[in-house]
Amino acid sequence: MSETRVVIDPVSRVEGHGKVTLLVNDAGIVTQARLHIVEFRGFEKFIQGRPYWELPMVVQRLCGICPVSHHLVAAKAIDQIVGVTALSAPALKLRRLMHFAQVLQSHALHFFHLASPDLLFGFQSPVEQRNIVAVIKQQPQIAIKGVKIRKFGQQILEAISGKRIHGMAAIPGGMNAPLTPEKIQPFKQDVQQIIDWCEETVKLSRQLTDQNRDFHLQFGLIESPFMGLVGKNGELELYDGNLRVIDARGNILQDQFPCDQYPQLIQEQVKSWSYMKFPFLTQLGSEQGWYRVGPLARINLCDFIPTPRAEQARQQFRQYAGAPAHSPLLFHWARMIEALHCAEAIADLLADPDLLSTDLQRSGIKQKEGIGVIEAPRGTLFHHYQIDAEDRVTMANLIVSTTSNNQAMNDTIRKVAQQHLDGQTLTPELLNLVEVAIRAYDPCLSCATHAVGKMPLQLLLQTESGNSLDQLTRHTDGHISR
Amino acid sequence: MTDTLQFFIDQQAVPFQPGQTLMQAAQAAGLYIPHLCFHDGLTPHGSCRVCIVEINGSIRAACTTPATANLQVHSETSALRTQRRQLIELLFAEGNHLCPSCEVSGNCQLQALAYDLGMTHYEFVPLDPHRQNDGSHPDLFIEQDRCIFCELCTRSAQQQDHKNVFGIGGRGADTYLFAQADSSRLADTAITAQDHAAHICPVGCILPKQGSYQIPIGQRVYDEQPIHLRGNHRPDEQDATP
Numbered sequence: 001m002s003e004t005r006v007v008i009d010p011v012s013r014v015e016g017h018g019k020v021t022l023l024v025n026d027a028g029i030v031t032q033a034r035l036h037i038v039e040f041r042g043f044e045k046f047i048q049g050r051p052y053w054e055l056p057m058v059v060q061r062l063c064g065i066c067p068v069s070h071h072l073v074a075a076k077a078i079d080q081i082v083g084v085t086a087l088s089a090p091a092l093k094l095r096r097l098m099h100f101a102q103v104l105q106s107h108a109l110h111f112f113h114l115a116s117p118d119l120l121f122g123f124q125s126p127v128e129q130r131n132i133v134a135v136i137k138q139q140p141q142i143a144i145k146g147v148k149i150r151k152f153g154q155q156i157l158e159a160i161s162g163k164r165i166h167g168m169a170a171i172p173g174g175m176n177a178p179l180t181p182e183k184i185q186p187f188k189q190d191v192q193q194i195i196d197w198c199e200e201t202v203k204l205s206r207q208l209t210d211q212n213r214d215f216h217l218q219f220g221l222i223e224s225p226f227m228g229l230v231g232k233n234g235e236l237e238l239y240d241g242n243l244r245v246i247d248a249r250g251n252i253l254q255d256q257f258p259c260d261q262y263p264q265l266i267q268e269q270v271k272s273w274s275y276m277k278f279p280f281l282t283q284l285g286s287e288q289g290w291y292r293v294g295p296l297a298r299i300n301l302c303d304f305i306p307t308p309r310a311e312q313a314r315q316q317f318r319q320y321a322g323a324p325a326h327s328p329l330l331f332h333w334a335r336m337i338e339a340l341h342c343a344e345a346i347a348d349l350l351a352d353p354d355l356l357s358t359d360l361q362r363s364g365i366k367q368k369e370g371i372g373v374i375e376a377p378r379g380t381l382f383h384h385y386q387i388d389a390e391d392r393v394t395m396a397n398l399i400v401s402t403t404s405n406n407q408a409m410n411d412t413i414r415k416v417a418q419q420h421l422d423g424q425t426l427t428p429e430l431l432n433l434v435e436v437a438i439r440a441y442d443p444c445l446s447c448a449t450h451a452v453g454k455m456p457l458q459l460l461l462q463t464e465s466g467n468s469l470d471q472l473t474r475h476t477d478g479h480i481s482r
Numbered sequence: 483m484t485d486t487l488q489f490f491i492d493q494q495a496v497p498f499q500p501g502q503t504l505m506q507a508a509q510a511a512g513l514y515i516p517h518l519c520f521h522d523g524l525t526p527h528g529s530c531r532v533c534i535v536e537i538n539g540s541i542r543a544a545c546t547t548p549a550t551a552n553l554q555v556h557s558e559t560s561a562l563r564t565q566r567r568q569l570i571e572l573l574f575a576e577g578n579h580l581c582p583s584c585e586v587s588g589n590c591q592l593q594a595l596a597y598d599l600g601m602t603h604y605e606f607v608p609l610d611p612h613r614q615n616d617g618s619h620p621d622l623f624i625e626q627d628r629c630i631f632c633e634l635c636t637r638s639a640q641q642q643d644h645k646n647v648f649g650i651g652g653r654g655a656d657t658y659l660f661a662q663a664d665s666s667r668l669a670d671t672a673i674t675a676q677d678h679a680a681h682i683c684p685v686g687c688i689l690p691k692q693g694s695y696q697i698p699i700g701q702r703v704y705d706e707q708p709i710h711l712r713g714n715h716r717p718d719e720q721d722a723t724p
Contacts, residue, residue: 049615051623053694057583162699166582169698177698390617391691 020434021273022417030421033414035406035438036274044396052081052387056170059383059398065109067166068102068157069376072239073383075170076372080260081387083364084173090357091174097349098160098169099239099374104194104342105153106377107295107335111201112146115332118436119208124429142204145197149339152187152194156346159183174361184350191347195309198340202313205333206320217321220328220412220419220437223248224290225281226297227266227404229375232256234303236310236341238375245281245291246301250324253283259373262382268399276406279399290407293379294441295334300324307348310341328412328440335377376401378442405441412437489553491515491535498549505533505545514710515557516566516595518573518684519632520545521714524641530573530632532566532595541565567599575606576655577685578627584686585694588702589717591684592630594709609655616661618669621691622680628687629659635688639679642722647673659687681722684714693718 007021023032047058056074060067072095079087087095117130120139128134136143154164159179161167169175209216230244231237234255243257243265257265268277269286280289291297300323305311314337321330349355372383379401386395416437420430488495489504491513498507503526508515519530528546535544536556544557556562573579573592581587613626631650639647646662663670673679675690682688699705703715 051615051617051625051689051691051694053691054583054585057585057695061582167699168695171695176696388617390615391623392615392617 020413020438022414022421024421030414030417033410033417034273035276035409035413044398047396048393050393051391052078052385052393053172053391055383055385055393055396057168060166062398062400064165066102066106066377068098068161069374069381070383071161071167072099072102072170073372073374073376073381074385075172076374077370077383077385078172078372080370080372081367081385082172083367084362085364086362087174088357088359088362090178090354091360091362093349093352093354094160094175094178094360095170096239097346097355098157100342100345100349101153101156101160103153103238103375103377104198104339104346105150105157107339107342108146108150108153110377111205111332111335111339112143112150115439116142116146118432118439119205119332123433123436127428127432130432145201149194149197149201149343152190153342156187159187171361173363176360178358178360179355181356184355187346188350191343191350195340195343195347198336198343199309199313202333202336202340205336206316209320209329209333216329217327218419220416220440221326222328222408222411222415223326224292224408224411225253225284226300226324227281227291227293228298228301228380229259229373230256230302231306236298236302236305236314236338238298238338238342243373243380244301246324248324248326250300252301253281259382260371262371262373262384262399266399268403274406276403277399278406279404280407290411291404292408293401293404294331295338295377295379296325296328296331297379298375299334299337305337305341307341307344310337310344313337313340328437331440378402379404402442409438409441412440487549487551489549489551489555491555491557493554496549502549503545504535504542504547504549504553504555507549508544513557514713515544516599516710517545517714518591518595518630519634521634521638521682524634524637527633527637530569530630532569534562534565534569536562563599566595567601568605570596570599570601571605573630574601575604575608576611577630578608578611579685584628585689586686588699588705589697590686590704591709591714594704594712597704598708598710611655613658616668617691618667619673619691620669621675622668622673623689623691624659624661624668625687625689626659628685630685630687631657631659632684634682634684635659635679638682639673639677642678643673645672645677645679647671647677647679676721676723678722681716681718684716690718 007019019036021034021036022030025031043059043062047055050058055078056071059074060071062070113132116135117132120135121129132143157167158164161169225245225247227243227245229237229241231241243254243259244252245254247253254265265282266279267282268279270277280286281291299314299317305314317333317337369386374381381401382399384397385393388394413434416433420433486497488497490496491508496507496511496513505515505517505520509522515533515535517530517533519527520533526545528543531543533544534541536559537553570592579592581593587593611627615626616624633650636648639645649660649662650657651660652658660666661668661671680688697717703717704712
């Protein structure tokens with residue numbers, strides 16, 4: 001049986017560039033979806049030879065949306081290299097505050113700026129409407145909350161690290177400066193409002209799901225194991241903890257798995273058509289062992305959330321969506337439960353006098369290797385480094401959240417295409433639905449329709465032999481041509 | 483009683499002592515002439531050329547030109563600013579000066595001059611060198627691709643620390659900083675972290691292994707004031723043993 005090939009190229013804002021190919025057989029059934037990451041970043045290679053203390057500053061440049069996660073996870077790895085097994089309490093609290101602020105602002109960006117146009121206006125709404133500007137015009141009360149939640153998180157980051165994006169705070173064995181009462185005070189005044197808005201958004205997420213329940217729960221529905229960090233009591237843990245893995249039915253496959261032994265837990269497979277690797281759980285093998293990470297994974301696999309309003313929201317979510325929940329669109333709801341948790345955790349930390357302490361650095365006996373693991377906004381993030389006797393990096397392995405969700409995104413796209421591809425006709429609506437599926441996992445893979453500056457997108461239909469059957473192009477000025 | 487010796491920079495009178503260079507007299511008078519390879523107390527080098535001034539239509543390095551009575555010196559002209567900026571752009575293109583993650587960002591004199599002279603982008607194609615970094619010393623790290631060959635470290639080691647530690651080898655694009663040891667490794671020289679030479683590099687080439695990124699953004703040398711007001715300084719310049 002011959003196959004038809006559908007190519008979406010580029011899928012814009014994939015930290016640069018990406019495309020989607022759909023393989024369709026004669027019966028019009030999508031047999032395979034391939035999300036290609038066609039741009040090679042090369043961080044693991046070009047940081048070789050660099051002094052190890054530079055890593056938290058260098059690797060945060062991987063991303064402009066979640067740089068703090070890379071900054072902190074690299075710092076966690078470097079802590080081990082300088083022989084520090086436990087930070088001072090004030091340094092740990094400052095890092096946790098920074099991380100909660102990062103996840104809060106990133107989740108707000110993901111939900112309000114990137115996903116809300118789909119959720120509020122519908123997946124088939126006109127292209128001109130599917131962006132944050134339209135949300136500001138038509139639903140200003142929602143958009144303004146989103147902008148202010150994000151601003152709150154970013155201002156905390158600026159207070160701690162000197163900049164809202166790509167700041168400087170975590171250093172080997174600690175942090176470089178405390179907060180001051182003057183810096184903390186404005187956040188104390190605003191944090192309760194932020195918590196209330198996050199809780200309202202959790203309710204909005206449920207309401208939006210409820211309005212079109214069957215569609216939401218069936219859209220791109222796939223089932224998979226989930227992986228993420230949990231605390232020692234099984235609680236949701238974003239900065240520290242050990243790894244837990246549950247299978248698609250919710251049974252625990254691994255619990256309190258030590259982060260520094262991750263190479264025994266997961267392996268990475270390389271495929272010829274993508275620069276992005278395909279991690280899998282060793283115990284399940286490369287075919288069955290792919291898994292998902294991120295907000296939905298974390299809400300699914302934790303036993304509880306250690307802040308009251310987010311825990312109540314988690315329980316309501318589980319009653320509604322089941323345990324574990326699998327629908328990709330439920331990532332958005334889970335995301336806002338986590339945002340609520342972050343806001344509550346920030347409120348608790350802001351009251352802690354340790355934030356003013358100058359006891360911020362520890363030292364120890366130099367090691368040759370460090371492994372950091374953290375829960376970034378999009379999921380579990382691994383940084384693994386080795387250095388030589390001259391303090392130069394010799395090996396770096398970074399497994400980012402997007403990579404862990406790689407196979408899941410491919411399978412979700414395949415499922416969406418199976419559900420919505422009408423024979424061999426390419427439509428702008430299908431193009432957007434594919435992007436909606438990707439966007440549920442990762443805003444770094446968000447696409448043209450949500451860009452304020454319009455991004456080009458090409459949809460190409462061709463046979464296996466390369467004959468072009470149909471082509472659809474969205475140009476930079478927003479108009480679509482065939 | 484003798485008249486005060488003086489010359490003029492941009493029509494402003496500058497007093498000087500016999501034997502002083504234009505740069506030394508200008509510094510003593512509180513006038514800033516952009517520079518990188520000059521350091522008060524070390525033999526002038528005249529290599530970076532950033533301190534170029536115009537005298538009677540010719541271009542001279544202020545750090546090597548003796549002060550002369552009633553000399554008319556032009557410094558802050560549009561043409562000279564352009565030439566100084568181009569010199570800075572060439573230095574950026576010759577090395578790997580990646581400010582966003584560099585640990586001396588905010589404290590770097592090359593970066594500060596680039597801001598001050600209005601450099602907004604790479605005008606020249608970067609040479610993208612790849613030299614082997616030297617981390618052999620227990621307290622110091624040499625980031626070879628950031629060296630601007632000002633030889634402040636070489637002169638400081640010789641004249642202040644009385645040690646032979648650094649040298650410049652190669653030619654043209656292959657020029658490199660080397661350690662004066664049979665092994666060419668810094669660990670096999672006599673330099674210590676307390677030496678003047680360890681605290682004089684104007685860029686991010688000679689780095690301490692401890693204490694990186696300690697100064698928060700907002701408190702670094704050039705966060706508050708541009709280099710023409712702040713002068714050429716390092717945050718750790720007082721750490722050298724007198």
